[in-house]
């Protein structure tokens with residue numbers, strides 16, 4: 338469900354304007370899922386890291402060059418949009434709402450429950466800002482996934498552009514990224530995560546997305562998909578490079594099997610559906626990469642959910658169509674790009690003169706985002722939705 342998808346929407350990235358303090362920052366983006374990105378210093382109730390607490394204490398309230406310093410972590414969390422009340426309760430319990438300001442369709446709810454208002458941000462801009470930040474600043478953010486093998490990619494921040502960013506949310510956006518704030522949305526498709534979940538829900542009666550994804554593990558798509566071998570008497574169509582196991586027509590067997598929906602196992606349906614959507618996105622992405630001569634394609638969005646079969650299918654599609662020339666890569670913080678980008682734009686607009694700096698002894702990578710210097714480090718504990726350590730310096 339997407340409460341914020343209205344004709345008036347500039348973007349579905351919103352963030353809280355924090356007029357009082359920058360101790361707690363919170364950003365969120367909503368389509369099917371609400372994403373939260375918030376920064377907690379070690380003076381906040383949400384912190385839990387003794388090591389960093391002692392670092393803060395040893396630094397006192399001033400950094401080496403006498404600028405005010407705040408150390409803490411960027412945290413990530415997500416909620417289904419239908420569970421907005423759980424989200425509000427979480428924000429309230431974590432005291433993330435203290436000092437808020439802006440507004441939209443959830444505005445009344447936020448105003449009523451948390452006494453904050455909401456700001457709007459541009460969705461594509463936030464996605465790109467979030468992706469650039471993660472790719473440049475966060476160690477082991479991007480990885481390839483093929484034949485069950487996950488390999489972290491070494492990204493040289495000075496050799497990142499251009500690349501294709503494919504964000505697979507409910508729908509799919511394909512964005513050619515040429516630099517910080519330099520991008521063009523070159524394509525998209527409405528056959529995305531919403532299609533998988535929507536059709537899957539109707540066809541399998543699954544009650545939630547995770548259940549549908551879980552089902553796909555046990556399924557066999559060959560029961561429903563028509564393969565090249567089904568058409569060519571079990572053999573390859575070698576002359577045009579198609580093996581017998583290549584899908585000739587997704588769900589194609591359903592037309593000739595004389596079966597009803599109840600005759601198919603939900604797990605087989607889920608598997609075919611996942612394969613169909615992932616394959617199609619992989620293929621369209623490759624074609625767009627080819628169109629602009631892009632070698633690297635980064636896939637993000639919560640459709641992926643770090644799911645092996647999804648990533649494998651996308652990788653195989655890119656590999657197959659590009660004849661090994663292009664490479665699919667995935668991001669650990671896949672679904673938080675927009676929220677993270679909104680968070681950073683908040684830094685820029687509302688926290689004039691502040692920078693987020695890396696903890697120097699950790700990762701020596703610096704990132705410049707939208708005019709602000711942004712640095713970040715990870716403590717090795719971070720994975721996926723957890724946290725990234727950051728330091729905020731005042732100027």
Ligand SMILES: Nc1ncnc2c1ncn2[C@@H]1O[C@H](COP(=O)(O)OP(=O)(O)OP(=O)(O)O)[C@@H](O)[C@H]1O
Pocket residue numbers: 349366367368369370417505506507508509529530531532533534546547638639640641642672
């Ligand atoms: N727990 C979940 N509940 C619902 N959908 C989920 C869940 N986990 C993953 N998904 C998938 O993630 C998709 C939404 O992805 P994401 O949150 O990145 O984008 P969005 O903001 O909802 O969509 P868009 O960018 O098109 O507005 C859903 O359509 C579904 O395929």
Ligand SMILES: CC(C)(CO)[C@@H](O)C(=O)NCCC(=O)O
Pocket residue numbers: 368460506507508509510524525526527
């Ligand atoms: C409309 C958005 C950008 C909203 O996130 C997304 O769902 C999307 O890119 N959909 C695909 C639209 C299209 O290009 O066909």
